Amino acid sequence: MFYEEGKFNVGVNFWASEEGIRMWRNWNEESVRKDIEALKNAGITLLRVFPDWSYFQPITEIKGWRGGNRGYSDNDGTTLLPDNNEWSGINEEAFSRFAKFLEIAEENGVSVIPSILTGWMSGRFFVPEAIKGDLITDSSAIKQEVRFIRAFVKRFKDSKAIVAWCLGNECNCLGIASKADDAWLWTAAVSNAIKSLDNRPVISGMHSLVTPGEGVWTIEDQAENTDILTTHPYGSPTYSSDIDPINTFRPLLHPAAQTLLYRGIGGKPCIIEETGTFGELYADEESTMDYIRCCLYNAWAYDCRGYFWWIAFDQGHLTYYPFYTNNRASNYGVLKADRTDKARLTEFKDFKKFLDKFGKNLPKRIVDGVCIIAKGQSSWKVAYNSFLLSRQAGLDIEYCFANEEFPESNLYIIPSLADAESIRADALAKIMDRVSKGAVLYISTGNGLIRNLGKDFGVKIHTRSRINGTKTVDFGDGDKFTVGAAAEYKLIPDGGDILAKDENGDPIYVSASYGKGKVFWLPAQIENWLFDKPGAYHKDNAPNYNRVYKEFAKYVPTEKCAKINSLKISMTEHILDENTRLLVLVNCSPEKQSAEISLNKGYKNLSIYHGKGKISENNIEIEANQPLILTVTK
Incomplete structure (x- = not known):
C-alpha cells in the first residue's frame, strides 16, 4: 500500500464514537462494531488507529533505597516483572481488545494501520508511569518502547486487516532530541523493531519535519529509516495556511505542496496522514466541504497516495482532559458522535464514486x-x-x-x-x-x-x-x-x-x-x-x-500541450496515451472562475470527463471550489 504510483487511498483517523481515547479502557464491543459498520456503510474502509500506550503497557517502577530502581511491576508491586522479554508488563486485556477490534474490521472489509507507539494524543501524554526519562534519548525508555513494539507486532502480524504499521502518533512530540543523531537513532531503533518481525510498510507518523541543519527531526532521516513519509497539514499558524480563508488558493494547495516537499527531499512515498480544518471556529460545514473536495482532487492530481481525515467521529461530547479544556473545538468528525452522517461525508462518497468511475491509476503529471x-x-x-x-x-x-x-x-x-x-x-x-x-x-x-x-x-x-x-x-x-x-x-x-x-x-x-x-x-x-x-x-x-x-x-521547454490563463485554478496534465491527455483542474476559489485554455502540439479537442463546468471552444467555466477534469485529443 502507498507504493503504487497514481493509486490513491482515502481513510480516516479512528477513535471510538462513545469513548474516544478511552475506548480501550472502557471497551464496548457492540459500540465499536457499530462504529466500524457505520464507516463501512459510508464507504470508508481504511482506518488509522491508536493503541493507548499507557494502557497497553501499564508498568510502574518499583523503587528502593534512595530511589534506586528495584524493577517493574504491573500490579502495584505485588510481584515484579521478569526483565528478560518483551511480554513483561504487557496488558493482556488491552491486547485481547485490540485483537477483537481487528477481527471486527476484517469481518467488515476494513483495513487498519496501527500507530503503535501512541504516547502523545491531542495535546496529552499517554505514557506508562514507569518510563520517567526522555522518551527519545533515555536508553531505559527506548528499551521499554522497543519491547512494547515487538510484543505488539508479534501478536498482531498475522491479522489480514493490518496493511501497514505506523511508528506512532507524532512521536517527535514525545521528547527533546538535542541533535539530529538522537532522532535518527530513536527512529532506527523503533522502526527496526517492526521490520525485524514483519515486512509490511513502516510509516513515519511524524509531522513538521525539516531539512538538515534546520532542526533535529529531518525529512531525510525519517526517509532513511521508514518506508512511507507523512504530513499532517492543517490550516494552522504552524504552516501559515490559516492567514487566508480555508476555501482559497493558499490553504487548498497546502496538503499537496507539503507532501511533494517531503517526497522530493526524502525520496520515499509520502501520504497525507492527518488533515482537517480545526472545526467550526475555522469554517462552517459548507466551507469545510469545499476544503475537502478541493484538497482531495489536488492530492490525487499530485500523486499524494493517501488522504486521512481527522477524525472519524465528533468528540465534542467528551468531558475528560484534553477535551474539557479545549476551547478550539472538537467536532471534526465525518460522522456525528451518534454515527449519523454530516454533510461533509458527501464529499468522501462522491470522490470514491469518481475513483471507481476512473478505474485506473492516474498517470504521473508532467513536471516542468x-x-x-x-x-x-x-x-x-x-x-x-x-x-x-x-x-x-x-x-x-x-x-x-x-x-x-x-x-x-x-x-x-x-x-x-x-x-x-x-x-x-x-x-x-x-x-x-x-x-x-x-x-x-x-x-x-x-x-x-x-x-x-x-x-x-x-x-x-x-x-x-x-x-x-x-x-x-x-x-x-x-x-x-x-x-x-x-x-x-x-x-x-x-x-x-x-x-x-x-x-x-x-x-x-x-x-x-x-x-x-x-x-x-x-x-x-x-x-x-x-x-x-x-x-x-x-x-x-x-x-x-x-x-x-x-x-x-516563458523560456522553459515543456511536454505539456495545454496552458491556462488563471491565477486561481490549479491544472495538472497527464498523458493517457499518444493521442490523449487528461487535464485535472481544481478551482481553488469560492467564486466561479472563467479561463481560456490554449492548446498546442497538435491537440485540438477538449471535452468534459468529470466535474461541474462548461466548455465553449477553448473557454472554460468552473463552479466555485469544484474540480473539472477534461480530456484533450488531437
Missing part, C-alpha cells in the same frame, strides 16, 4: 522543473511559496535538497538563498552545466552568496550592503510591488537584460543567456517574504507577485 531547497533557510516557507508562485505561472515542480544529486530538468528554481553556505560551488557548477545545454535557472537571494553571481547573470555588482527591509520590484508596465530583502545591490548592466528596477531605478530583476539556456536573478527573498502576507494569492487586488515566475516560465 525542480525546486532546490538549500541549507540555512526555512524550508517550508520557501518551498510553499515557490510551489504557489509556480502554480500561478503554469509550472509544475518537484523538490530536492541542495548539495545532492540533482535530477535532470528543464528548469531549476533556487528560492531565497539565505547565506554563503546555502549551496556548494561544485553543486552549482553542475546546474550551470545543464543550463549551458538548454535549461533555465532562477535564483532569488536573501543573504545568499554564490560564485560568479554577477558575471553569469549579465551584470556587474558595483556594491552590496546588508539590510533588513524591503525593495520595490517595478516592471515598468504597471506590475509593481514590494518584497522583503536582506541585501541591497547596486547593479550595472553588462550584457544581460533588465526585467525590473527598484525604487532607486537600479536593476533588481535581471536575466541573461548562458550557453543554450537562460538564467534569472532576483536579489530579494520574495518566497520567504510572502509566507505571512495575507491575501497575496487569492485577492483580486493583490499585486502580481507571480510575474517574477512568469518571466522565466
